[in-house]
Amino acid sequence: MAGSWLLGAGVGEPGRRPTALLVGVHGEDGGDTDSSTATSLAELRRLADTDGLAVADAVVQNRPRPDPATYLGSGKVDELAVLAERTQADLVIADGELSPGQVRNLEERVGVRVVDRTALILDIFAEHARTGEGRLQVELAQIAYQLPRLRGDGRSLSRVGGGRTAGGAGMGVRGPGEMRLETQRRRLRQRATRLRRNAAELARRRERTRNRRARNQVPSVSITGYTNAGKSALLNRLTGADAQVQDVLFATLDPTVRRLTAGGLTFTVTDTVGFVRHLPHQLVDAFRSTLEEVGGSDLALHVVDASAPDALDQITTVHGVLHEIGAGDVPELLVLNKIDIAPTDWVDCLCRAHPQAVPVSALTGQGIADLRTTLATRLQRR
CATH class of the missing domain: 3.40.50.300 (P-loop containing nucleotide triphosphate hydrolases)
Known part of the structure; x- marks a missing residue:
């Protein structure tokens, strides 16, 4: 099942797979082809399925590049909002990396949680990491992703704040206010420093093992x-x-x-x-x-x-x-x-x-x- 940080607190019904809509931008500047767009969306569908999500539909827009404010153009965003209401979607997943502003604007327009391809892959990695080293590496990646996305409405994409975590830190602070945001950022940075120190030691051990094999x-x-x-x-x-x-x-x-x-x-x-x-x-x-x-x-x-x-x-x-x-x-x-x-x-x-x-x-x-x-x-x- 997808981690609760993807869906937000209290979203979804017990015993039901959360429903997702996929969105993508098909470039008209020669950089994309119809087949590559279809292949990328098919892969995104498989990623969603791997993470326990049921994909209800997909929306693709032909445009040279994503809209800087809402990823999709205004008309397509309206279409997405109608589709989200009709399918009772819990989540929208963009086939690309969204800026914090794009996430915020899309959520306000569509009315459901919005994440991007990177967030989805991070969620899958957190689920599949088995060893201490794997969980450490995933948590480092999570922190690098979530630091610039912290925001003051209690809905930041934060593993540390709750949901399925790779490292089980569980020390995020929810709620508005710059002081709380700064507290979150400081704790995340401190956690990242400790994780990097541990990762460096594991890397040295791995190097010693390789050297021993070589000898x-x-x-x-x-x-x-x-x-x-x-x-x-x-x-x-x-x-x-x-x-x-x-x-x-x-x-x-x-x-x-x-x-x-x-x-x-x-x-x-x-x-x-x-x-x-x-x-x-x-x-x-x-x-x-x-x-x-x-x-x-x-x-x-x-x-x-x-x-x-x-x-x-x-x-x-x-x-x-x-x-x-x-x-x-x-x-x-x-x-x-x-x-x-x-x-x-x-x-x-x-x-x-x-x-x-x-x-x-x-x-x-x-x-x-x-x-x-x-x-x-x-x-x-x-």
Whole structure:
């Protein structure tokens, strides 16, 4: 169920999935296409479903850029208000990052809670973080997001003020007034300082572990890729691990490390967090030490959902994040997963675009033996 901070206090009925409306802006300046807009909204729908929300409808407007005051133009905002009343929506989710002013103005015009794509992803991350390090990293991202959005009406997007939290701080102050706002900001900043100190220590431990593996000459492979590409399922198939596998976005946030022997060579394989379009920069910063597992590895096993119609775009998105975290130069082995459900002609197309890719099915085991052999060969060259 979506965290109460997304919905606001007292919103929704017990036993009923909260209802959401999706809104997006389709650019007319050549930056967007109809297919990319549809794909982005379809992904936003999956994110909402992962967070326990029922999507009632979507509103898309054609305009060069979002309205600086209300994201949508005035006429579309009126249309959205009517739709929200008709569907009894609890929440409006924008397919982009909203400014505090846009959130406030939209809520006043539409009459329901308004959040953006970043807030939704943060909520999902908070739900899926299992380890202390994962919860710490998510809470850091939450604080970075909510600090500029604190406002004096008691409705700031604050995990610390209530609802589902990653770190369980629970020390926000509600109510109007600049003094209370300053108190909130000061406590959030103090909390962030403590979290960053703890995160730095965890990063040092992770670095020591990587150095120890390097001294022992144990090669390392990091599994990376778009969310829900089947990374954890592939780890299980390769190593016999028991990593959690779910058909939801961001099922894995905490790295899982296993050993694998292939071709007479023993090496470690690490499952890492998946990426997504417009991955919030707060999350990239907060998870940097975890993502650096990819940068410190000998080979990046880039898993692609070969059944996804936008697989090529997903590859581009992952490459962008890897460059952002300084892992763009790590040797890569592309793995086309889910070939058991992907159209054959589409798999052939992907193989022509990436001739070195290895097609596999983590579900059926098809191609896994070839992948093990290729892994050993690539690592032995290193």
